[in-house]
Amino acid sequence: MMSTLRNAWKVPELRNRIIFTVLMVAVIRLGNHIPVPGVDAAALTNLAQEGTLFSFYDLMSGGALSSFSIFAMGVVPYINASIIFSLLTIAIPPLEQLSKEGEEGRKKIQKYTRYAAVAIAILQSFGTYNLVVQAGALPGATSMQVFLIILTLTTSSIFLIWLGDQITVRGIGNGISLIIFVNIISRLPQTIIQIKSLVDTDTVNLVEVVLLGAFSLLVFIIVIMATLSERRIPVQYAAKGSNGKMYGGQSTHIPINMNSSGIIAIIFGMSVMQFPATISVFIPNSAFATWVSTSVFSPFAPDTLRYAIVYAILVIFFTWFYTEVTFKPDEMAENIHKSAGFIPGIRPGEPTAIYIQKVLFKVAILGGIFAAFIALTPMGVKNFTQFKNIAFGGTALLIEVGVALDFMRTLESQLVMRHYKGFLK
Numbered sequence: 001m002m003s004t005l006r007n008a009w010k011v012p013e014l015r016n017r018i019i020f021t022v023l024m025v026a027v028i029r030l031g032n033h034i035p036v037p038g039v040d041a042a043a044l045t046n047l048a049q050e051g052t053l054f055s056f057y058d059l060m061s062g063g064a065l066s067s068f069s070i071f072a073m074g075v076v077p078y079i080n081a082s083i084i085f086s087l088l089t090i091a092i093p094p095l096e097q098l099s100k101e102g103e104e105g106r107k108k109i110q111k112y113t114r115y116a117a118v119a120i121a122i123l124q125s126f127g128t129y130n131l132v133v134q135a136g137a138l139p140g141a142t143s144m145q146v147f148l149i150i151l152t153l154t155t156s157s158i159f160l161i162w163l164g165d166q167i168t169v170r171g172i173g174n175g176i177s178l179i180i181f182v183n184i185i186s187r188l189p190q191t192i193i194q195i196k197s198l199v200d201t202d203t204v205n206l207v208e209v210v211l212l213g214a215f216s217l218l219v220f221i222i223v224i225m226a227t228l229s230e231r232r233i234p235v236q237y238a239a240k241g242s243n244g245k246m247y248g249g250q251s252t253h254i255p256i257n258m259n260s261s262g263i264i265a266i267i268f269g270m271s272v273m274q275f276p277a278t279i280s281v282f283i284p285n286s287a288f289a290t291w292v293s294t295s296v297f298s299p300f301a302p303d304t305l306r307y308a309i310v311y312a313i314l315v316i317f318f319t320w321f322y323t324e325v326t327f328k329p330d331e332m333a334e335n336i337h338k339s340a341g342f343i344p345g346i347r348p349g350e351p352t353a354i355y356i357q358k359v360l361f362k363v364a365i366l367g368g369i370f371a372a373f374i375a376l377t378p379m380g381v382k383n384f385t386q387f388k389n390i391a392f393g394g395t396a397l398l399i400e401v402g403v404a405l406d407f408m409r410t411l412e413s414q415l416v417m418r419h420y421k422g423f424l425k
Helices: 002-010 012-031 053-060 076-091 093-099 102-134 143-170 175-185 188-200 206-228 262-282 287-294 305-326 329-338 350-384 394-424
Strands: 230-237 239-242 245-248 251-257
Touching: 002 012, 002 394, 012 143, 012 175, 012 394, 053 076, 053 175, 053 262, 076 093, 076 102, 076 143, 076 175, 076 305, 093 102, 102 143, 143 175, 175 394, 188 206, 206 350, 206 394, 230 350, 251 350, 262 287, 262 305, 262 350, 262 394, 305 350, 329 350, 350 394
Parallel strands: none
Antiparallel strands: 230 251, 239 245
């Protein structure tokens, strides 16, 4: 990794891209510390730690929601729009056809996604304003102040999305992913301070801290292995004759990543499980809120065994569902057959599609079990250790590893491209 960074720094164009990326990250972190005027951020701190969706949004925004800075919504509107359009592309034939039209089709879908992100940002800013009012952080607000808050949150989120696009074009890696990565990693110093305070107050001892560190390292290694793991379906292409010579006949494979839909499944499962608790925040004294948090029949009561079981089942289900709608065995089998290819030992056509379907099912279940383990890790740390308020997030670790590996692959591909360019000259 360090050698890759050193080699990239020696290339003037890559050095400029790295500097530009660092400067944009500095702008993002600066905006996270600019508060929205008139809002009592102290009233929102506890709200973001209640185990609802707000805690996840606070993590994705790098703590900007709990401090209610201008970047409080982060790039969450764009993430929601991207997830929506990834599903609509599968469900709506015109969008599906557009996705098959190459680069131009993808650009059009990206444009539609940005338009949807603006609409979602407006709705989410209004919801965030209601959250602030419900928490008592905005007493006696005037109509103009409400308008300014909604306008500030919306424009700041769109500006953040624009910065992400600039990083993608003029920097290194995917800009939106890097913004999320930086926001999550920025919480690390706060976590270290929290652990130190627990040690200072004799809540935990050094042995427990070492064990937590060893467990975190183990989870980190597991995440890396799962992220890099893939099931390879071998494909053999028949040789073709032309002018008395034989061409082709090479062997290749179809890679299916075990963790291709893990993060999406966790987000879906988290949304379903925490949506009732999020609604109960707005009606705290209602019978519904009491049922969600205290009833023995409620599967949404946090930190309970029934909550963990339902959450794990949902994550596995959404992993399978997302894999089913993303990969299409019939099209894959048809494309292999059109290219004069076949899977060794499997007849072309429908048997090939059935075989691919079985492989996808097994990989989806295995990936779902892994994603469920990652999703439930913070609950286990909270319930079985003294680290009650530590922001230990397996989902955050999954995102960080994925973005870091993607960043390094992008950097290495840039180096290889420039190496061959210089060689050809």
